[in-house]
Amino acid sequence: MTGFLTRTRGKTRMDVTDILAFAWLILGTLVIAIPIGWAFLSSFKPEAEINSFPPTLMPRAAETLVIEGYDDPLPAYAWTDETGETRTVGLIRRIGLKATVVDPDTPGERLSVDAAAIEKRTEIRPEWSNYTDPLERFAFLTYLKNSVFVTVVATVMTLVLNSMAAFALSKYRFRGSTTIFVLMLSTLMLPLSVIMVPAFMVIVGLNLADNLWGVIFSTVATPTGVFLLRQYMLTIPDDLIEAARVDAASEFRIYWRIILPLSAPALAVLAIFSVIWRWNDFLWPLIVLSSPENYTLQLGLNAFQGQFTVQWHYILSMTVVALLPVTLIFLFLQRYITEGVASSGVK
Amino acid sequence: MTATDDGYARTARAAPARPGARGDRLLEAVMALVEWPFTRLQRLIGLRRMPWVFVLPNMALFTIFVFIPVLLAIGYAFTGGTELLLWNRPYVGFENFSRLLSCGSYLDPATCELDLFWTAVFNTTWYTAFNATGTLVVSLVTALVLNRLTRGKAFFRAIFFYPVLLSPVVVALVWKWFLARNGLLNAVFADLMGDRVIFLLEVLWSRFWVVYVSIWFHMGFYTLIILAGLQAIPRDIYEAALIDGTSRWRQFWRLTLPLLMPNLLVVLVLLLIRSVQVFDEAWVLTDGGGPGTSNTFLVQFIYETAFATDVRLYGLASAASVLMGLALLVLTLVQLWLGKKAEN
Numbered sequence: 001m002t003g004f005l006t007r008t009r010g011k012t013r014m015d016v017t018d019i020l021a022f023a024w025l026i027l028g029t030l031v032i033a034i035p036i037g038w039a040f041l042s043s044f045k046p047e048a049e050i051n052s053f054p055p056t057l058m059p060r061a062a063e064t065l066v067i068e069g070y071d072d073p074l075p076a077y078a079w080t081d082e083t084g085e086t087r088t089v090g091l092i093r094r095i096g097l098k099a100t101v102v103d104p105d106t107p108g109e110r111l112s113v114d115a116a117a118i119e120k121r122t123e124i125r126p127e128w129s130n131y132t133d134p135l136e137r138f139a140f141l142t143y144l145k146n147s148v149f150v151t152v153v154a155t156v157m158t159l160v161l162n163s164m165a166a167f168a169l170s171k172y173r174f175r176g177s178t179t180i181f182v183l184m185l186s187t188l189m190l191p192l193s194v195i196m197v198p199a200f201m202v203i204v205g206l207n208l209a210d211n212l213w214g215v216i217f218s219t220v221a222t223p224t225g226v227f228l229l230r231q232y233m234l235t236i237p238d239d240l241i242e243a244a245r246v247d248a249a250s251e252f253r254i255y256w257r258i259i260l261p262l263s264a265p266a267l268a269v270l271a272i273f274s275v276i277w278r279w280n281d282f283l284w285p286l287i288v289l290s291s292p293e294n295y296t297l298q299l300g301l302n303a304f305q306g307q308f309t310v311q312w313h314y315i316l317s318m319t320v321v322a323l324l325p326v327t328l329i330f331l332f333l334q335r336y337i338t339e340g341v342a343s344s345g346v347k
Numbered sequence: 348m349t350a351t352d353d354g355y356a357r358t359a360r361a362a363p364a365r366p367g368a369r370g371d372r373l374l375e376a377v378m379a380l381v382e383w384p385f386t387r388l389q390r391l392i393g394l395r396r397m398p399w400v401f402v403l404p405n406m407a408l409f410t411i412f413v414f415i416p417v418l419l420a421i422g423y424a425f426t427g428g429t430e431l432l433l434w435n436r437p438y439v440g441f442e443n444f445s446r447l448l449s450c451g452s453y454l455d456p457a458t459c460e461l462d463l464f465w466t467a468v469f470n471t472t473w474y475t476a477f478n479a480t481g482t483l484v485v486s487l488v489t490a491l492v493l494n495r496l497t498r499g500k501a502f503f504r505a506i507f508f509y510p511v512l513l514s515p516v517v518v519a520l521v522w523k524w525f526l527a528r529n530g531l532l533n534a535v536f537a538d539l540m541g542d543r544v545i546f547l548l549e550v551l552w553s554r555f556w557v558v559y560v561s562i563w564f565h566m567g568f569y570t571l572i573i574l575a576g577l578q579a580i581p582r583d584i585y586e587a588a589l590i591d592g593t594s595r596w597r598q599f600w601r602l603t604l605p606l607l608m609p610n611l612l613v614v615l616v617l618l619l620i621r622s623v624q625v626f627d628e629a630w631v632l633t634d635g636g637g638p639g640t641s642n643t644f645l646v647q648f649i650y651e652t653a654f655a656t657d658v659r660l661y662g663l664a665s666a667a668s669v670l671m672g673l674a675l676l677v678l679t680l681v682q683l684w685l686g687k688k689a690e691n
Contacts (some may be wrong), residue, residue, distance in 0.1 A: 015595070
């Protein structure tokens with residue numbers, strides 16, 4: 001029986017490495033999921049609870065009771081009376097060791113009880129104001145708008161410019177085409193940190209400092225994108241192009257109507273990557289953008305957490321906002337991403 | 348007869364799709380509009396020059412934002428002062444380099460003229476060593492485990508890859524909260540040890556967590572690359588081993604590891620290259636390299652020397668960039684050489 005249950009392909013029994021492998025997978029999943037899950041749950045907690053220790057798992061908030069004769073809802077308390085019976089009551093006020101409460105069943109009658117005999121009642125309730133406050137009171141809506149703007153415009157430009165260059169480099173032999181390709185490839189490994197200062201000078205020279213376009217223009221001509229698309233376009237047969245030329249199609253028409261639609265899978269992978277890159281960019285925007293109204297979400301989040309270190313309920317909610325688009329993309333398109341990474345080695 | 352019926356049915360079914368057809372016509376018009384100037388251009392300059400039209404926009408941006416800065420980078424390293432524009436800066440020769448490299452003893456950053464630079468060099472060295480080996484081991488084990496799964500492979504691969512897609516700021520903040528005074532880890536820690544630890548304010552703990560978070564963040568990427576290498580190993584080799592009755596451990600040490608070695612070496616060098624450039628997540632996690640300068644790395648030194656002080660020392664920062672660039676160049680050449688060797 002056990003033999004039947006544990007039988008896997010080609011093997012007859014579970015050996016110790018199977019158990020170790022399984023343990024590794026479970027452990028890895030927990031190590032990855034717990035910090036993110038914890039930040040997610042905490043982002044719904046009210047400020048008071050964020051700062052309490054030991055922490056509770058779920059976001060909880062004080063329960064309230066609406067009692068006849070009282071304008072505002074009263075905080076709900078569990079009251080254990082002398083007989084050991086527990087009732088839910090509304091707290092009117094607490095002075096020293098005594099508390100004045102009211103039973104919702106007998107709204108007219110005020111009871112004076114021992115403060116030690118009552119305990120605050122809480123319920124699981126997400127604190128949505130953690131999410132709405134930063135958007136209204138702080139500049140997070142601006143940061144969000146800037147991030148969306150940079151991400152969308154840069155991705156569209158990346159797709160258009162990179163695919164045009166890839167088309168020329170894959171479907172034509174012209175003077176200098178190899179040189180251009182090799183030059184681009186050689187910068188694949190070139191890190192931003194090496195050219196930080198001169199790149200900033202170029203930005204200042206073009207009057208693009210502290211301007212979102214400065215971030216956009218400098219990131220769209222990605223060598224990775226050109227490389228990825230070129231390799232894909234090489235697999236498209238040239239006969240199609242020849243046939244189109246016989247039909248008197250212009251070169252741009254060939255690119256626009258034949259090559260681009262056929263490159264859709266590669267374009268999709270590049271689009272996904274570009275969105276993730278631009279949404280997550282940090283060091284370069286940090287150098288280019290200096291005034292808070294131009295900050296992207298990542299910069300705004302970093303500045304906010306440096307300034308208001310105790311406002312974790314806001315920091316966490318905005319962290320969740322920052323990871324949400326990437327997470328959604330991942331949930332729906334993860335197959336393209338992992339396959340794209342595995343086949344091209346880009347990140 | 349049937350054919351006509353069928354034709355009728357199809358027309359009838361196609362009828363409600365009219366708005367879509369109108370959309371198609373609109374798209375057609377837009378596409379024709381985009382095409383028009385390029386077609387005119389081609390008539391003007393001829394087919395043979397068209398490829399240049401296609402590469403030009405991309406090349407122009409690339410030249411402005413990558414090639415020119417690369418050429419200027421070396422120029423900056425030999426100039427002084429605080430002017431940003433290169434032509435306004437006085438030539439100082441090797442002064443920036445000699446300032447960076449002047450030390451009483453190279454083993455003790457405190458004896459150096461720029462002790463922060465040498466602290467950063469030391470920190471980057473230990474970070475690179477621990478991060479590269481740690482990530483390599485964790486990724487290798489994960490790839491091996493994933494490779495033998497028959498079911499659920501895509502699911503677990505996705506889980507391990509997910510953190511790679513997050514932004515450095517998000518990763519740093521998620522972990523900062525996890526390690527906070529009121530965080531989850533301290534709840535466990537206080538329960539077991541009786542006392543809380545402020546992890547990110549203690550030198551050794553903070554260094555441990557910087558490396559740990561970095562492995563957590565990036566290991567999924569390297570796992571995918573190693574996994575691709577594992578899948579490239581032909582199956583029949585293992586079948587032969589199975590017939591011989593070779594044990595699993597022996598299979599790993601004698602078959603898998605040697606066959607995977609070229610792939611692992613490339614991954615290791617890639618890891619070294621990326622580790623040397625550590626900045627974003629470590630900087631946010633440790634509030635700018637703290638406690639003190641325990642987690643101040645090279646890129647942070649360059650960034651802060653050039654952009655985050657009142658006196659912006661672009662020349663000094665560029666000299667440090669050039670030194671780092673040289674180290675990276677050596678590593679890249681090693682990688683290319685290894686890649687070539689792996690191909691043969």
